[in-house]
Amino acid sequence: MRAKKEDRRINRTRKLILEALMSLIIERGYENVTVQDIIDRADVGRSTFYAHFRDKDELLISWFEHLRTLFEQQQQELLDARKTGKEPGLNIVLDLFRHTGNHHRLYKAVAGRQSGEMILKYLHRYLTGLLLPILEDAVKKRPSLPIPVEVTTHHLVSSLLSLMTWWLDRNMPYPPEKMEGMFRTLVRPSLEAALGKDIVQDAGITEDGGLKNEEVVGFYSLFADPSCCR
Amino acid sequence: MRAKKEDRRINRTRKLILEALMSLIIERGYENVTVQDIIDRADVGRSTFYAHFRDKDELLISWFEHLRTLFEQQQQELLDARKTGKEPGLNIVLDLFRHTGNHHRLYKAVAGRQSGEMILKYLHRYLTGLLLPILEDAVKKRPSLPIPVEVTTHHLVSSLLSLMTWWLDRNMPYPPEKMEGMFRTLVRPSLEAALGKDIVQDAGITEDGGLKNEEVVGFYSLFADPSCCR
């Protein structure tokens, strides 16, 4: 809504540059794309590029934040649908796979084999920051665990991301529902072994992968923090 | 032994360059090291560098192969000790953690947070190539699994590598034995869920993480293939 005040040229140029980046990443991978390539394909002047983005990395981040916005919108819609009484039982992992699948061309460029690792590290840090407090809280009462919570968290996040990139790199050979099922099959027993069966259930991770109330709040904020990396 | 024929200067120069690379990676990360930096610190001529290595990447690979040799030697010693009757029960994962810990300064530079992803991808591909046939063979008789073997393999390898890099990045807060234990605790239940308890046992992965005879052969060849990536 506030975008009304923007000069049309600005949006046009940004769009051209972002589209050029995307197609180039898909073609040859992020590392092998130069600013020169981007402005050639986008057909904008060199100085124009630098008027919009500090460098190639900021461009990628900027694009990634666009994707985050898309995901937030989707989650918001789900949440709204839930309030109207349908109670669909949010499942963030499933939503993630679905969302990623819907925009696979974008994500393949960003998070696939071709990507710089920057985004994956960004995501890893981000997810860890969200999951760690939840697990730490769930485990508060138990004095000693076979595995430190930090390690468990790291393992969980890594597993999700590795499954995600595997799926993208192979052009999504299974539907999101199946991927989410595999993730749960692989990771749930690890979680139970690391934290104890009771804690996993207490933490609101239900048998079918859905989440109970409080955790939804925590997980919902996934991608919702506007603070940037770097 | 055949190294006797080499001119002393060659080894000296290679060593200088490799050491310069190592210290520089530790300082600022692989991506931020230039050939210029390397030859400055190693104090060798520019042309000398290119007489030894095609580029920075080949230098890193070359160094990594040095590490592989170190690991092979260690494994060989273990295997010899075993033949003398001691039967120590090879455990590759544990050996990997130990070996990595012993040379942590090297590996931290190569596989830690600072590294280019090249080596990790190399390792991932390599380990997958070794593990996949083993699991495929173990599962041959069973017609349908909840999770495709490829996915299981990918998950296993990713988990090991992610745990390894976590450990290195945090300066090895736990001993190798503890790390191997955590790995087993986290991954074994996943394996059983993915393949079935019986198959996991049949495949020679014993309760304590050791391996039965045939598998040792397969796993022993870890790092032993001289073919290069790229």
Added chain:
DNA sequence: ATTTAAGCGAACAGTGTGTTCGTTATGAAG
């Protein structure tokens, strides 16, 4: 002592980066 070749270092063309600045042209507002 002689020979071999490793190492040197200066110079090079090539490619990419990020900045600057005067000019052009295109949207927005009246």
Added chain:
DNA sequence: CTTCATAACGAACACACTGTTCGCTTAAAT
């Protein structure tokens, strides 16, 4: 339609890094 602000242009710049070449020097092997 005119005016005005400013986005975009593009050429030029200094800089950094790459990978190669070639004649010279120097250390190793014999």
